[in-house]
Amino acid sequence: MARIELKNLRKEWGGAIAVAGIDLAIEDGAFVAVLGPSGCGKSTTLMMLAGIYRPTSGDITFDGARVNDVEARGRNVGIVFQSYALYPNMTVLENVMFPLRFKTIERTEAERRSREVATLVRIDGLLDRRPGQLSGGQQQRVALARALVKRPHLLLLDEPLSNLDAGLRLTMRTEIRRIQRELGVTTILVTHDQVEATTMADRVVVMNSGRVEQQGTAEDLYERPATLFVASFVGSPPINLFDGHAAGGMLSVNEARLPLADPVQGAVVLGLRPESLRVNGSGDSGRTISRISAVEPMGREVLYTADSAFGVIRFLEAGAEPRHRESDDVPLGFPPASALLFDKDSGRRLDARVAA
Amino acid sequence: MAADNLVAARGAQARPDWPALARRAWRRRFTGQSMLLAFLVVVSAPIVLPYFWMVVIAFTARTGGVASDVLWTACAVIAPAVLIYSIVHMSVPAPRLRLAAGLVLLAIAGALLAALIGERLHLDNFRFLTRANFVEEIRSKATSGAQFPSVWNAFFNSLLLAVSQTVIILTVSSLAGYYISRFAFRGRSVFLQGMLVLHAFPAMTLIIPIFLMLHWIGLLDTIVGVMLVLAAIELPFYVFVMKGFFDGVPWDIEMSAMTDGATRRQAFRLVVLPQVRFGLIAVAVFAFIRAWEEYIFVRTFLIENKNWVMSLYLFWVSDDVMGVDYGIVAAVAVFYVLPSFLLYVFCQKYLTQMTIGGIKG
């Protein structure tokens, strides 16, 4: 069990910056998800936590003690690699027992503990097989067992579910969550799937090009994104973004003009979530007549694309059956509180709101 | 419940002493790396030292003796310089500083060497380059053996042999390698397996029948004969190397060349060959070095001294004057090594790409 802290952590690969200064604190027993696009430095950060890569600068502390110079073998960290990294020449049981070889534990005790963990992740029927004879989901659970068997201070999961089919992914999500709760081990999950991040973790850290963009609960990220990047990365279908200009209490976006509740000047980006847009909503701002250009039923909701005064806009309506058809003209608006305003230059969200 | 056990056990676990662990890690890394380096230096010294000794003899020895003090003086200057530089290199991360330290050390070592052994160096031993009858000068005419040809004669014979053998191997192995990599034909797998057996088959065992064959065909004691034999016996190996390179070329570019209207021969020449140019360079360099160094076959198949290649020339020089004049033998050896050494140093990055593909992993 450990409280983990990263202080201005950097990693460069011969001049190329993979991680550009991360500050992060993770409470003992917390489950944190790291979310970000491919190549943003998620795996590199995990590898530094595990002691495989050495930070270029900055500190990693476990329970307040600096561990930068502690080798991987001394850190007592469990890790499930993106590719599982099971030892091909060993059976499942040998794989799970491997970390205990290097502790002063008797063989019978080691085997008992390994079987126990195997039961926990439900691979007790596969112990004599080799990794080559396992399915992706089984391999992943073997990797998880191997990470857990040494009772780590810290559990690192690097996109553990990316190779699984949708059904298995759902099961494994709940299973990992359950195991983490039961053991209470501090856990960091890396993923680029936002649903995975928001459903499994207590807290989500969004990374982009080697930096932390924002951290908080799923709700924070969705409703109060700190930056344009977070706003566009979180939420599906993605948020509608429009370039606009604010002057004299009014925001102009293409042909549309919106009154502002707070004083803002200059280039501004307006963000509208597809699910906050409504047809004929009472008390809505920015109501414009929009012509629907595409209708995509998505099961329990319908995604529309329309030409509005703001530009091309996408919005969602609940219900399996489409209520509008192509070329229909609909009065489209949104609750004023749901509109997000960003400074165009810095990309940071503005506190300002659209007036009713 | 299993999980309860795990949790309960964790409560008893002591908090690790992180600073102690960090110190231990540092100590371990330091001793580990130093031991590995020491090992490498110690086992590599027996290789480096003789080469260095050869160079020292070539540039300092005079008829009748060698200057071993020069060798040890030079070592006494160079070894500490290298040691100091490695320490600097390990402890200073900035490339500029490293370079500066390297240059300073180089200057100091150079100055020391010049002062200590500078006047012992001379080029007299290289007089074989201009004087064909140096052997007679060293030994009296009565004792000297065969009439020596000019070294340039042997040099150009070697060059002719190595270049033409390289050209043959390059052409034949890339054609065959491409064919077995990319064409479907009846008997392909039989042919491949046959080649595989041949590539491991030791051609040296066939030296007697090949000698007789050359004798019967009338190619014994000709450069052409040796060239053909050398090219042929190494061929299966190079065919496999080339096949490996061709296997690595994506099919798409060939298919798209063919949809653009090229025939397969054109696709091979215009699209595929340029893709494997590094492979071709590797094979060429390797084949050249091999032919340049060949000894057994040329010794067996070449007799007259006008046909001597460099290996035979060096062999007979050392045979004739070794006991009397180390210097000139070493000088010939340096002259002979130089081309393959330079090729090796400058083309190393290509050579390392060669693999005898297909070993089970």
Next chain:
Amino acid sequence: MPVFARAQLRRQRINFALFLGPALVLLFLFFVAPIVIDLFLAFTDMGRTLAVGKFTLENFERMFTRDTRLLGALGVTFIFVLATLGIFNVTFALLLALVTTAVPPRLGAFFRAVWLLPRMSPSVVYALLWLWVADPNERGLLNQIVMHVFDMPPIDLRNNHPLLVIILANGFIGASLGMLIFTSAIRSIPEHLFHAARVDGAGSLAIVRYITLPALRWPISYMTIHQTLSLLVSFEYILLITGGGPFYDTTVFSLYAYRRAFESGEYAYGAALSLILVVIGVLAALALWRLMDMKQLLQQPRIEVH
């Protein structure tokens, strides 16, 4: 037959001749024909005159019953191959590959380059270096060290320990090939396995034991057979350094066959001796062949027209 198919067949024949023809001719001339000739020679009495007098089994009779020197040659061969292979070509090669991959990459590459130097330099030069190292007088490199550092009398390696000299000389060259093959095999082990093992608490030795060595099983068997074969037949350095001597002390089997043919002029007897090596060569090559990944090698071509 449709015109297209006929043209296709014609092109196929031309391609075959064009691409594979030269290789087939060379291979036939200098591999297949010599094997047949060797087989034929072994049963003749060809001597210095290079003329065949009669067909006879005498060579084999001599080999198995009368040639006392042959037994000695076999013993020398056995020791030479076993020691060189066991100490250098496999064990030391493995050690070098492990160590050079464990130090920083540039340094590792440098030391591998140093070890490849003997293989890349001409054999006559390499042999010459050994002559200078083992020179029995005080000018020999070894003796300079022995006499001045250890204060011992000069030693004459070449005369007193000739086998040791040829084992060392061949070993220093032989180690480099294994080193290269093992290095590339180590490189092809997925890096995350090493990472996982380190996180699991394995030290360097445990990583070698549990991760690296299991992945090197095939390359090691391959190298063992390959190098046995190549040591069995190569006598170049022996011929250059000791000439097979003193007397017959370092005359291995293959050198014995060579000396019989080219020194004594007993071509037929030499051919008969070689025939045994040819048989061993074919057998070992077949064994190696089983170690190769045939599936990958025989992958079917994907363009079917010619």
